[in-house]
Amino acid sequence: HGINNKIFFPIDENNSEYKNLLDAKKTFFGDKEYDFTLMYNSRNIRRKSTSDMLAAFKLFLDKLPKEKADKCSIILHTQPVDEHGTDLYAVRDMLFTEEQCSQIYFSDQRLPSPHINLLYNLSDAVILLSSNEGWGLSLTEGMMCGKMIIANVTGGMQDQMRFVDKKGK
Numbered sequence: 012h013g014i015n016n017k018i019f020f021p022i023d024e025n026n027s028e029y030k031n032l033l034d035a036k037k038t039f040f041g042d043k044e045y046d047f048t049l050m051y052n053s054r055n056i057r058r059k060s061t062s063d064m065l066a067a068f069k070l071f072l073d074k075l076p077k078e079k080a081d082k083c084s085i086i087l088h089t090q091p092v093d094e095h096g097t098d099l100y101a102v103r104d105m106l107f108t109e110e111q112c113s114q115i116y117f118s119d120q121r122l123p124s125p126h127i128n129l130l131y132n133l134s135d136a137v138i139l140l141s142s143n144e145g146w147g148l149s150l151t152e153g154m155m156c157g158k159m160i161i162a163n164v165t166g167g168m169q170d171q172m173r174f175v176d177k178k179g180k
Contacts, residue, residue, distance in 0.1 A: 014155045018124045021157035022132040028125075035129040039086065039116055046082040050134035050158070052127065052149040053141075055089045055096035060140045062102045065115075067140070069106045081114075088118040088130055131156035138162070 022028045049068065053059050065085075072080040091099040103115050118130060131137065137153030138161040150160045 014151055015124075016155060019128050019131065019152045019155035022128070028129070028132075032129055032132050035126075036133055039118075039133060040084070043084075044082070045084045045114075046079070047136075048083070048134045049085040049161075050088070050131060050137045050149075050153065051085065051139070052088040052130065052137065052152070053139055055091065055093040055099060057096060058141055059096070061087070061089065061099060062097050064138055064140045065099065065102050065106060069111075072107075072111060081110075084114040084116060086116045086118060086130055086134060088122070088127070090119050091117050127152070128156060131158055134158060136161055 022032045026032075051061065051064060053061070055061050068085050072083060075083070087099065089099070090096070099117070103112055107115065122130075131153050134153070136159040137150055139147050139150055140161075140163050141147065147162060150162055153160055
């Protein structure tokens with residue numbers, strides 16, 4: 012799972028891609044400013060547990076004071092409705108208030124890798140809660156962009172989280 016560090020990398024104000032990052036931020040969020048943005052980049056299929064991830068995000072928001080919860084968002088780069096997954100619009104509308112729904116952003120178009128890099132760089136962390144996952148490529152791409160990852164202990168995702176026992180193994 013080699014990742015090209017010329018495609019997936021952190022972008023800061025000294026990087027030539029910084030203007031593109033600001034443009035992407037404006038396109039996604041308009042004039043809204045967020046303190047924390049979570050990124051999900053995977054298929055909307057049952058084993059990816061996408062609706063469970065949205066439920067977890069709702070619980071996260073509910074644990075925060077309203078003024079902090081209002082400054083959180085999530086980007087889902089996936090098909091919002093998939094015959095092998097679920098209707099994420101329906102899940103969103105069922106779980107979240109109308110105001111909170113405006114903090115959930117869908118990106119459902121196929122994008123070239125440099126655009127995906129921009130999405131990772133708009134985010135603070137990447138999440139993948141698959142019930143069965145050989146590796147979890149989006150987690151690796153996110154780490155290449157300097158982002159923290161949130162995953163469960165399944166398959167190759169646990170290897171990326173680098174659990175180490177007391178003996179360093």
